[in-house]
Amino acid sequence: MVTPNPFKTVVIAGVGLIGGSVALGLKGRFLADKIIGYDANPETLKLALALGVIDEGYVTPGDWAQQADLIILATPVGSLARIARDLSSHAREDAVFTDVGSVKGKVTDLLSDLRNFVPGHPMAGSEKAGVTAARASLLENAIWVLTPTANTPLPLLNRVKQLVTKLGANPVVMPPDAHDQLIATISHLPYMTALALTHMVARDERLALLAAGGFRDITRVASGDPRMSRDMVINNKEALREAISRFRKELDQLEEQLDSPEMLFESAMEGKRTRDSLPIVKRSLIPGLFDLVVAIPDKPGEIGRIANILGDKGINIKDIEVLAIREEGGALRLGFETGELLERAHAALNAVGYETRPRGLGQSSL
Ligand SMILES: NC(=O)C1=CN([C@@H]2O[C@H](COP(=O)(O)OP(=O)(O)OC[C@H]3O[C@@H](n4cnc5c(N)ncnc54)[C@H](O)[C@@H]3O)[C@@H](O)[C@H]2O)C=CC1
Ligand SMILES: O=C(O)C(=O)Cc1ccc(O)cc1
Numbered sequence: 628m629v630t631p632n633p634f635k636t637v638v639i640a641g642v643g644l645i646g647g648s649v650a651l652g653l654k655g656r657f658l659a660d661k662i663i664g665y666d667a668n669p670e671t672l673k674l675a676l677a678l679g680v681i682d683e684g685y686v687t688p689g690d691w692a693q694q695a696d697l698i699i700l701a702t703p704v705g706s707l708a709r710i711a712r713d714l715s716s717h718a719r720e721d722a723v724f725t726d727v728g729s730v731k732g733k734v735t736d737l738l739s740d741l742r743n744f745v746p747g748h749p750m751a752g753s754e755k756a757g758v759t760a761a762r763a764s765l766l767e768n769a770i771w772v773l774t775p776t777a778n779t780p781l782p783l784l785n786r787v788k789q790l791v792t793k794l795g796a797n798p799v800v801m802p803p804d805a806h807d808q809l810i811a812t813i814s815h816l817p818y819m820t821a822l823a824l825t826h827m828v829a830r831d832e833r834l835a836l837l838a839a840g841g842f843r844d845i846t847r848v849a850s851g852d853p854r855m856s857r858d859m860v861i862n863n864k865e866a867l868r869e870a871i872s873r874f875r876k877e878l879d880q881l882e883e884q885l886d887s888p889e890m891l892f893e894s895a896m897e898g899k900r901t902r903d904s905l906p907i908v909k910r911s912l913i914p915g916l917f918d919l920v921v922a923i924p925d926k927p928g929e930i931g932r933i934a935n936i937l938g939d940k941g942i943n944i945k946d947i948e949v950l951a952i953r954e955e956g957g958a959l960r961l962g963f964e965t966g967e968l969l970e971r972a973h974a975a976l977n978a979v980g981y982e983t984r985p986r987g988l989g990q991s992s993l
Contacts, residue, residue, distance in 0.1 A: 633658065633697075633786050633787075633789055633790045633793065634658075634659060634696040634697035634723070634786075634790065635659060635660045635661065635696050636659065636660065636661045636662075636663065636694045636695055636696050636697075637650075637653055637659040637661070637662050637663070637695070637696065637697045637698075637699060638662075638663045638664075638665055638692060638694075638695040638697070638698045638699065638714070639662060639663070639664050639665070639681065639699050639701060640665040640666075640698060640699065640700045640701060640702060640710050640714060641665075641666060641700065641701035641702030641703075641710075642664040642665075642666045642671055642672065642675045642680060642681060642684070642701075642758050643666075643671070643701065643702075643756060643757055643758055643761070644752065644753065644755060644756050644757060644758070644760050644761055644765075645701045645727045645749065645752065645761075645765075646664075646666075646699065646701030646702075646727070646758075646761075647675060647680050647757075647758040647760075647761025648751075648761040648762055648763060648765040648766055649699055649701065649727070649749075649766065649794070650662050650664070650675075650680045650681055650761070651680055651761055651762060651763035652763040652766050652794040652795065653794070654679070654680075654763075654984065655763045655918075655920050655950075655960075655984065656763075656793060656794065656795070656920070656950045656958060657920070657922055657950075657958050658790065658793055658794065659697075661682050661683070661694070662680070662681045662682050662683075663681060663682065663683045663684070663685065663691065663694065663695070664676075664680070664681035664683070664684040664685070665684070665685050665686075665688070665692075665710075665714070666684065666686065667686060667702075668686075669686050671757070671758055672684030672685075672686065674758055674759065675758045678758065678759075680758055680761060688713040688714050688716070688717050689717060690717055691717075692714050692717035692718045692722075693717065693718065693719055695714075695718050695719070695722045696721075696722060696723065697722070697723045697724075697725070697790075698711075698714055698715075698718060698722055698723070698724050698725075699725055699726070699727065700724065700725070700726035700727070700728070701726070701727045703854065703855050703858045704728045704729055704730050704733075704734070704855075704858045704859055704862045705858045705862065707726050707728050707734045708733075708734055708737035708738055711724055711726070711738055711741055711744070712741075715741060715742075720742065721743070722743065723743045723744075723745065723783055723786065723787070724738075724741060724743055724744045724745070725744070725745045725746065725747050725787050726746055726747060726748075727747060727748060727749055728746075728748060729748060729810065729814065729859040729862075729863075730807055730810070730859060730862040730863045731746050731748060731772075731774040731803035731806045731807055732803045732804055732806075732807045732863075733862050734746060735774060735776055735803040739776060739778060740778070743780065743783055744778075744779065745773060745775060745779055745783055745784055745787040746773070746774045746775070746776075746779075746803065747771060747772060747773045747774070747787065747791070748771070748772045748774070748806065748810075749766055749769050749770075749771045749772075749791075749796060750769055750770040750771065750772065750814075751765050751766050751769035751770075751771075751796070752765070753765070754847055754848055754849075754850035754851040756851070756852040756855060763794075763795075766794050766795060766796045767795040767796070768795060768796065768797065769796045769797070770796070770797050770799050771791045771794075771796040771797060771798050771799070772798075772799050772800075772801060772806050773787060773788060773791070773798055773799070773800050773801075774800075774801060774802060774803040774806050775800065776803065784800070788800075795950075807863050807866045808866045808869075808870075810863065810866075811863055811866035811867045811869065811870040812870045812873075814859075815859065815860050815863055815866075815867045815870065816867065816870045816871060816874055817848060818848050818849070818851070818856055818859070818860060819860065819867070819871065820845075820874070821845065821846040821847070821848045821849035822849055824842070824845065824846050824849075825846050825849045828842075880894075881894060917962065917963040917964065917965060917966050917968065917969035917985075918946075918960055918961065918962050918963075918969075918985065919960070919961045919963065919969055919972055919973055919976075919983055919984070919985055920950065920958050920959070920960050920961075920983065920984045920985075921933060921958065921959045921960075921961060921976055921981050921982070921983045922956060922957075922958050922981065922982040922983070923956050923957050923958065923959055923981070924956040925956045925957055926956075930947075930949075930959065933959065933961075933976065933981070936975055936976060936979060937961075937972055937975060937976075940971065940975050942963070942968050942971055942972050942975065943963070943964070943968070944961050944962070944963070945962045945963060945964050946960075946961070946962030947959065947960070947961055947962070948960040948962075969985060973985065
């Protein structure tokens with residue numbers, strides 16, 4: 628079934644890693660007609676414009692926000708509520724707000740009276756920061772938690788859910804406090820553990836010399852932006868303290884098991900079973916850095932026609948994916964092995980009237 632574009636003009640407040648990735652996802656899948664960036668840093672906006680992540684950029688709130696059908700708040704956790712207020716005083720009554728903050732209780736409480744607010748948190752990210760690290764594929768197949776409150780209108784929750792699905796992610800709905808408790812264990816505690824381990828290394832330089840893959844794997848998140856990470860954990864203090872206390876008990880138990888090889892073996896088996904069964908998040912099918920998204924009319928034979936046009940020019944398609952369907956048709960993602968093939972495909976399809984966009988503007992789709 629063909630479903631309409633959920634929102635036409637989207638404002639991204641905070642055009643960094645996550646805001647930029649959402650913007651690229653919206654553009655790449657033709658899910659918005661216009662993306663406006665709002666960011667305190669003018670250099671970021673310049674970069675985002677140059678990279679084609681946004682179509683317009685502003686450093687201060689203003690009447691430009693009247694255009695917004697959807698406002699996605701993607702600044703550090705501590706500033707989300709204030710920015711929502713600043714923008715809502717300029718936005719239309721019917722503008723929908725959502726956010727991507729890593730902690731949900733506080734922002735949900737602070738904005739309990741904000742009309743049309745659907746709080747959210749994509750469970751995808753990296754230790755990198757800033758718009759230059761943004762990529763649409765970051766969100767693909769990621770869990771995207773939505774934490775509505777009693778004040779969130781159900782039809783709006785459904786619209787945001789639909790958008791999340793069209794971005795290639797999987798919406799999961801839960802109450803804000805349940806989110807914060809779970810996130811304390813699965814995200815904030817690992818961050819604190821990574822800090823503790825790296826501090827131990829900092830205190831003895833011989834340890835850094837010996838640090839191998841395992842240490843790097845388990846401490847990767849310590850490389851995240853310190854301010855962003857600090858904000859994330861201090862805004863979830865209560866749940867995090869509780870998770871740290873359960874973690875201490877687990878460590879104490881493991882310490883005791885050092886004298887009980889059988890029990891420690893059982894613990895090791897349980898650890899392996901759990902780790903091996905964690906779901907793997909699949910991103911783009913190939914590490915093809917050279918993706919082209921093509922808008923296609925919803926008519927039989929279109930995919931074949933495109934394949935023939937490229938085939939006639941000797942351009943090999945390495946990967947093909949049907950992306951979200953929009954009102955007047957759909958979109959195809961084509962993967963090519965080289966940038967030169969991508970350029971040729973782009974020219975060949977444009978020449979016969981197809982609207983095409985290199986995805987991520989030449990950036991890696993992985
Ligand atoms: N980094 C990650 O892996 C994940 C982060 N998040 C959440 O996403 C949000 C953004 O994080 P990132 O994209 O990683 O950060 P980032 O540092 O890459 O981007 C943040 C952007 O917000 C702008 N900004 C900061 N303060 C501002 C203000 N007062 N007014 C306007 N613009 C402002 C910055 O200039 C920057 O461009 C945070 O709330 C974070 O908790 C959610 C999921 C994963
Ligand atoms: O780097 C990773 O793998 C992460 O897990 C990053 C991350 C950081 C903050 C979030 O709220 C969600 C994910």
